Amino acid sequence: MDKQIGVFVCECGPNIAGNVEIDMLLEAAASMKGVALAERHKLLCSPDGQKFLAEKIAEHGLTRVVVAACSPKQHGPTFMGVCERAGLNPYLMQMANIREQCAWIIEDKEEATRKALRHLRAATARVAHHAPLEKLEIECNPDVLIIGGGVAGMQAALLLASGDREVYIIERSDSLGGAAVQFEKVFLAMRSAAEMIAERAARIKANPHIHVLTGCEPQEVVGFFGNFIITVGRPEAEPQQIRAGAVVVATGFELLAPEALAPYGYGEVEDVLTSLEFERMNASGKIVLKNGQAPKSVAILHCIGREERRYCSAVCCLYSMKLARYLKDKVPGAAVTEFYSDLCIPGRWQQGFYRQTAEAGVEFVRASGARAIEEGGRPAVKYVEEAGKENSRTFDMVILSPAMVAPHDAGQVAQMLGVEIGQSGFYAEEHPKLAPVSTSLEGVYVAGCAQGPKGISESAVQAGAAAGKILSSLVPGRKLETEAKTSVISALLCQGCQTCLKVCVYSAIRYDEAKDVCVVNEVLCKGCGNCAAACPSGAARVKHFTPRQIGREVAEILR
Amino acid sequence: MIAGEKATDVLVVGAGIAGMEASLLLAEAGRRVHLVEKTSAIGGMVTKCEEVFANMECATCMVSPKQQAILQNDRIELVTLGEVVGVAGSAGDFTVRVKQRAGYVDPVSCIGCAQCFEACPVKIPNEFEERLGQRAAISVPCAGALPNVPYVDTEHCLRFTKGEECTVCQEACVFGAVDFSQKDEEKELHVAAILMATGFELLKAPELERYGYGKIPGVHTAHEFERLFASNGPTTGELVLRDGRAPETAAVVHCVGRDEKDYCSGVCCMYSLKFAHYFKKKLPEARVVQLYRDLCVPGKSYQRFCERTQEHGGELLRTPEVEISGQNGKVSVSYPDGGGGRQNLDVDMVVLSPAMVPSAGTAEVAELLDLPRDEAGFLVEAEAAAPASSPKPGVYVAGCAGGPVDIQGAVAQAEAAVAGILTQGD
Numbered sequence: 001m002d003k004q005i006g007v008f009v010c011e012c013g014p015n016i017a018g019n020v021e022i023d024m025l026l027e028a029a030a031s032m033k034g035v036a037l038a039e040r041h042k043l044l045c046s047p048d049g050q051k052f053l054a055e056k057i058a059e060h061g062l063t064r065v066v067v068a069a070c071s072p073k074q075h076g077p078t079f080m081g082v083c084e085r086a087g088l089n090p091y092l093m094q095m096a097n098i099r100e101q102c103a104w105i106i107e108d109k110e111e112a113t114r115k116a117l118r119h120l121r122a123a124t125a126r127v128a129h130h131a132p133l134e135k136l137e138i139e140c141n142p143d144v145l146i147i148g149g150g151v152a153g154m155q156a157a158l159l160l161a162s163g164d165r166e167v168y169i170i171e172r173s174d175s176l177g178g179a180a181v182q183f184e185k186v187f188l189a190m191r192s193a194a195e196m197i198a199e200r201a202a203r204i205k206a207n208p209h210i211h212v213l214t215g216c217e218p219q220e221v222v223g224f225f226g227n228f229i230i231t232v233g234r235p236e237a238e239p240q241q242i243r244a245g246a247v248v249v250a251t252g253f254e255l256l257a258p259e260a261l262a263p264y265g266y267g268e269v270e271d272v273l274t275s276l277e278f279e280r281m282n283a284s285g286k287i288v289l290k291n292g293q294a295p296k297s298v299a300i301l302h303c304i305g306r307e308e309r310r311y312c313s314a315v316c317c318l319y320s321m322k323l324a325r326y327l328k329d330k331v332p333g334a335a336v337t338e339f340y341s342d343l344c345i346p347g348r349w350q351q352g353f354y355r356q357t358a359e360a361g362v363e364f365v366r367a368s369g370a371r372a373i374e375e376g377g378r379p380a381v382k383y384v385e386e387a388g389k390e391n392s393r394t395f396d397m398v399i400l401s402p403a404m405v406a407p408h409d410a411g412q413v414a415q416m417l418g419v420e421i422g423q424s425g426f427y428a429e430e431h432p433k434l435a436p437v438s439t440s441l442e443g444v445y446v447a448g449c450a451q452g453p454k455g456i457s458e459s460a461v462q463a464g465a466a467a468g469k470i471l472s473s474l475v476p477g478r479k480l481e482t483e484a485k486t487s488v489i490s491a492l493l494c495q496g497c498q499t500c501l502k503v504c505v506y507s508a509i510r511y512d513e514a515k516d517v518c519v520v521n522e523v524l525c526k527g528c529g530n531c532a533a534a535c536p537s538g539a540a541r542v543k544h545f546t547p548r549q550i551g552r553e554v555a556e557i558l559r
Numbered sequence: 560m561i562a563g564e565k566a567t568d569v570l571v572v573g574a575g576i577a578g579m580e581a582s583l584l585l586a587e588a589g590r591r592v593h594l595v596e597k598t599s600a601i602g603g604m605v606t607k608c609e610e611v612f613a614n615m616e617c618a619t620c621m622v623s624p625k626q627q628a629i630l631q632n633d634r635i636e637l638v639t640l641g642e643v644v645g646v647a648g649s650a651g652d653f654t655v656r657v658k659q660r661a662g663y664v665d666p667v668s669c670i671g672c673a674q675c676f677e678a679c680p681v682k683i684p685n686e687f688e689e690r691l692g693q694r695a696a697i698s699v700p701c702a703g704a705l706p707n708v709p710y711v712d713t714e715h716c717l718r719f720t721k722g723e724e725c726t727v728c729q730e731a732c733v734f735g736a737v738d739f740s741q742k743d744e745e746k747e748l749h750v751a752a753i754l755m756a757t758g759f760e761l762l763k764a765p766e767l768e769r770y771g772y773g774k775i776p777g778v779h780t781a782h783e784f785e786r787l788f789a790s791n792g793p794t795t796g797e798l799v800l801r802d803g804r805a806p807e808t809a810a811v812v813h814c815v816g817r818d819e820k821d822y823c824s825g826v827c828c829m830y831s832l833k834f835a836h837y838f839k840k841k842l843p844e845a846r847v848v849q850l851y852r853d854l855c856v857p858g859k860s861y862q863r864f865c866e867r868t869q870e871h872g873g874e875l876l877r878t879p880e881v882e883i884s885g886q887n888g889k890v891s892v893s894y895p896d897g898g899g900g901r902q903n904l905d906v907d908m909v910v911l912s913p914a915m916v917p918s919a920g921t922a923e924v925a926e927l928l929d930l931p932r933d934e935a936g937f938l939v940e941a942e943a944a945a946p947a948s949s950p951k952p953g954v955y956v957a958g959c960a961g962g963p964v965d966i967q968g969a970v971a972q973a974e975a976a977v978a979g980i981l982t983q984g985d
Contacts, residue, residue: 013733015672043734046668070670077631159945159978162985189942310866314857342853346825348937348962355821386877387897424859432860433611433966434580434621437974452859457946458968464946464975471981472588 003034003128006062007120008053010044010069012099019103021113025068025120032124036060045075050082057086064127068096068120089132091484091544096123122556129549133484138523140226142476145170145244147218147413150178151456152448153250154200155463161209164476168242169204170216170232176201178252179449182276184283186456187322188353193456213240221247221416224524225443226480245474246443248466249427251413253449256305256402264304264400265372269379271295272372272398275316275323282326294331295396299381300324301370302340305403311424313404313453317344320401321357328360337363337395339370339383372398404453418507419444426452437465441507442524445469485527485544491517493539500531500540566751568593569980570655572643572924575603576966577958578756579625580973581980586634588981593748594629595641595657597920600704602626603758607687607782609789609796611966612833613864619703619791626705640710642920644745646753646927650953651984655748661741662710664697669736671699671707678731683715685793689783692793697728697737702791711737752953752980753928755938756973757921759959762816762913770815770911775885776801778909781830788837798841802888805842806907810892811835812881813851816914820935824963827912828855832865834910835873848874848904850881850894876904883909915963928954937962947976955979 007029011017022040029038037060041049044067057065065088067079072095080090098116106112142165146153149171161167169176176197180186183193204210213232219239220231226245233239255276258266265272271289273281281287289295300320306312317340324336343364345354358364367383373392374380380394406425407413414421419439422428427446430438437445445466448459474480489500489509496516501509508524509531511517518540520531531540541547569585571578574596582592594601602625605611608618629635638659645656664675679695687700694700696716699709711728713719718739729737761782764773771778777800779787786792787799799805811831817823831849838847849868854875856862869875878894882901885891890909896902917936925932930949931939938961941950949956955976958969 012670013672014674015670043670045670073627155946159982162982306862311859311862312857342855343823344853344855344857346823346855346857346963348822348933348935351817351822422859423863426859429967432614433616434576434625434970436967436971454858458971461946461968461971461975464978465971466974468584468974468977468979468981471978472584475588478589 003064004036004060004062005032005034005064005066005124005127006056006060007032007035007038007066007068007124008044008056009038009040009098009120010049010067011040011042012070012103013043016069016099016103019106019109019112020098020116021109024113025117028117029120029124032121034064034128035124036062044069045078050078053079053082054086057083057088062088063092064130065093066096066120066123066127067093068098068116068123070099071097091133092127092130094123094127094130096120118557118559121559122553125556126549126553129546129552130544133543135484136482136522137479138226138482140474140480141243141245142474143167143244144246144248144470145228145230145242146248146250148172148178148250148252148448148450149176149212149214150250150252150448151180151197152252152450152459152463153178153248154197154204155460156248156250156447156467157210158200158203158207159464159467160470161207163209165209167210168213168244169210170213170218172215172217174214176204176212176214180456182279182283184279184326185322187318188349190322190325218413218416221418224521226474226523228443246445246470247417248463248470249413249417249419249439249444249446249450250448250463251407251410251450253404253453254407256309256405260305260308261400261402263371264301265374265379265398266400269372269374269398271379271396272400275319275399275401278323278399282323282330287327287330289396295334297335297395298327298337298397298399299393299395300336300338300399300401301372301381302338302401304400306341309403309405309424311403311453312342312344314344315453315455316401316403318350318353318455321354321362323399323401324357324362325360328362335363336361337365337393339365339367339381341366341368372400404449406450410450417441417444419446424452426450437462437469440505480523482523483525483527485542486522486525487520487527487529487531487540487542489518489520489531489535490539490541491515493537494518495537495539497536499534499536503530503534505530566652566749567591568748568750569752569754570595570643570653570748570750571754571756573603573756573758573958573960574601574629574637575756575758575958575969576605576622576625577758577969577973578603578754579629580970581754581756581957581977582635583625583628583632584974584977585980586632588977590634592635593638593657593750594635595638595643597640597642598700599639599662599708599710600700600706601629601637601639602705604760605966606701606704607785607789609785610833610837612829613860615833615836623703623705630706637706639706643924643927651751653750653753653953655750655753656745657748658743658745661743662708663737663739663741664709664711665736665738666706666708668734669708669732670734671709674731674733675728675737676709678727680725680727681715681717688786688793689780691783691786701789752955752983754955754957754973754976754980755924755928755930755949755960756958757924757960758918759915759963760918762820762916766816766819767911767913770812770881771883771885771890771909772911775883775890775909777885777888777890777907778883778911781827781834781910781912784834784837784910788841796841798838800908804907806845808846808906809838809848809908809910810890810904810906811847811849811910811912812883812892813849813912815911817852820914820916822914822935822963823853823855824915825855825857826915826963826965829861829864829965831910831912832868832873835868836871839871839873846874847872848876848906850876850878850892852877852879915959917960921960930954945975945979947972948979953983
């Protein structure tokens with residue numbers, strides 16, 4: 001059947017009509033190829049205008065529509081909706097922006113009209129090559145797999161598990177709790193970490209919809225949002241396959257490795273401990289030196305590794321103060337000195353915690369380059385004073401507060417999942433501000449310190465955020481709708497060079513080794529066009545942005 | 560809704576970044592959302608910024624897809640110029656009364672062409688522009704505000720202040736969108752949950768006096784500076800002093816109000832550093848000194864931003880306190896020299912980076928909901944409960960309503976609140 005293109009020019013009151021010769025556009029449109037109808041309307045987006053458009057589509061059996069009006073950002077969805085309701089595939093409509101790009105910005109009416117005409121010609125030429133597109137609907141599995149059973153993983157599980165959603169936690173160690181189990185207390189409320197974790201672990205245990213697999217690690221992940229299959233390695237058992245619609249990565253952090261602490265005196269000087277060692281010592285109930293005596297003076301060194309890692313771990317100042325509180329509680333007579341470079345105590349209550357710590361008699365010394373050395377057979381802290389002078393002071397004990405770093409195998413897990421790791425070694429979020437717990441792969445979320453160093457409450461918030469994202473997008477019984485404007489790779493033209501694989505930010509392309517071609521997963525593809533732009537053989541194309549469509553459009557703009 | 564039927568709708572108070580995120584997710588989950596915003600536009604404080612740290616991303620480009628998504632979502636009923644005036648009931652079964660002030664412009668007929676406010680005879684300082692620009696009595700906060708529908712400010716419109724039969728805006732509108740027969744409306748909503756996302760503002764004038772603000776013309780607040788830099792702002796992005804000169808030297812003073820408020824807002828260091836980049840872009844020759852106390856650049860990427868700022872010529876100067884005085888068009892920033900004396904830094908412009916405080920109106924809504932607030936006025940979160948929940952069941956808190964937080968944190972809290980709301984009663 002011949003293409004029956006209807007052209008509709010909106011006057012937008014005086015906004016367009018006042019500075020563009022509408023009659024001229026209509027006259028020109030009437031003689032364009034395929035145009036069966038050219039009409040004007042005072043305000044096409046108004047209820048009356050929409051009704052007018054729908055009636056004309058039906059009345060004239062239009063198979064393509066061009067709307068010359070405002071920015072498609074403003075009313076693209078409006079007119080797509082009108083087409084759909086009128087029985088025309090919404091992708092067979094094209095807008096020409098003759099308001100923002102013509103009438104509003106060009107003073108001279110003749111010139112504005114000329115430009116509007118180019119846009120109209122371009123839209124009409126383009127729409128002739130449009131193809132109807134459909135959004136796919138796929139069945140999905142609402143279950144969730146959580147990697148890591150620390151604070152974040154447990155929190156996410158408790159929010160997600162329900163009668164119609166099973167949750168699997170795979171935890172590498174033999175118990176839940178993660179790093180926090182090693183802390184006697186947590187700032188700011190100085191509550192017991194063990195109690196908090198035991199309470200959550202008990203709720204998890206009591207929940208029939210949460211399945212905890214300890215001593216397990218992921219081995220392979222295949223699939224995509226809504227339909228992942230994760231192979232989980234188990235000790236002394238066959239690997240198990242778990243099906244889930246979404247994955248939450250909550251693999252936590254590690255502290256800077258001991259070898260990186262050597263320049264700070266760790267391992268070289270006696271009675272130099274890491275913060276974690278001190279936590280354990282405190283939890284054992286006895287804070288003592290190697291010689292069995294209680295320390296009379298203790299130094300706590302902040303920012304260990306900050307300079308090398310090029311980030312501030314955000315919690316070391318506060319946990320260092322917490323350690324000082326332990327000391328003031330258990331060894332009341334001990335003098336405690338904190339060497340810090342910047343006090344990083346953001347938030348509503350943190351400065352109060354600092355003030356209380358200072359009021360408890362803890363000394364705070366601003367210093368740079370602080371490290372432990374041996375001086376006269378005793379540990380000492382060598383540092384540069386604020387005024388620039390080098391100094392050293394002896395102590396009985398020195399505690400190092402090292403930076404948080406990503407787990408040593410974060411890279412491997414990320415690769416298995418097909419998500420990105422950022423500059424600092426932690427999982428990269430989809431957008432640093434607007435999508436903090438989403439990753440480059442839809443359906444894979446990251447929460448807690450796996451995403452970056454942070455405290456327990458922020459980790460819990462991120463776990464809640466990941467749960468919120470999953471609860472709202474992966475609804476039991478509901479199908480997932482995919483993007484219509486996806487990319488396709490022609491198996492005939494594809495040379496198997498895999499250039500597209502590297503530029504795809506949604507991990508939507510895989511390489512089929514047997515056929516030596518790349519294949520697009522339409523469920524994951526968002527139609528960004530990176531692959532189409534990068535493909536050297538023209539095999540990758542984005543629907544609705546084909547070379548022919550763009551070519552015709554550009555040719556008419558330039559004609 | 561049928562009597563006795565279980566409520567599933569959700570009320571979201573505040574259409575800033577947190578309120579928008581939560582509304583979109585709740586709608587995606589199939590819930591009907593009533594998004595109540597006290598101003599005429601959505602997007603919140605982010606819309607004041609031209610760019611956001613740490614990637615110096617265009618703020619408008621970042622939030623406008625979210626704003627559009629809100630406006631185009633059938634499940635989200637946006638109430639601009641709205642306020643909550645009554646709350647009764649409990650979790651799962653709240654009855655909320657929402658008042659919408661008449662804006663006297665029909666949003667369906669209005670196309671946002673600006674003819675009405677260009678015609679309006681009233682010209683008053685524009686609050687959104689931190690009073691650096693002017694607006695009419697019928698106006699939008701700034702170019703690009705969404706929804707792009709002006710409203711009549713009855714405190715300044717001659718019809719309301721003087722009882723004049725002024726119809727200038729009505730005559731200017733060819734769509735007949737200006738409608739003075741509109742009345743304030745009040746409606747009753749039945750909702751299962753309430754999310755408080757009422758946001759923040761920056762510490763204001765009286766508390767900034769000791770930094771010379773209001774007395775010395777060269778002293779600006781961070782938000783004033785944001786609007787000066789903004790391409791849709793009062794100077795269309797020209798960085799100028801109040802007398803029109805371009806500053807050659809500037810000092811950005813961090814931690815303004817930190818001592819008085821007894822908390823660190825956590826984002827001021829970062830946005831202050833951002834200002835150094837703003838200067839670099841518009842006035843590459845200008846000398847810009849940051850006077851800070853502690854660099855608070857937490858997290859995996861913020862310190863690198865600080866390094867980049869220094870590489871671009873941003874100077875950092877640590878000082879425990881500053882005193883600011885003005886003379887002959889210059890501003891003098893004095894700080895301790897470390898040896899008992901003081902040093903002076905003479906600059907053309909001082910930008911103050913004030914602490915975040917709860918937004919005006921937080922107290923009133925909190926009182927209606929019987930929500931506890933802390934000494935600074937922020938809403939208190941429930942202890943040891945699901946994240947983003949308040950002590951009152953069915954009421955959630957996200958974003959700066961519960962204390963200073965950056966955009967990333969606000970979005971995460973909003974998403975966490977959604978988890979709480981969607982699992983409420985499970």
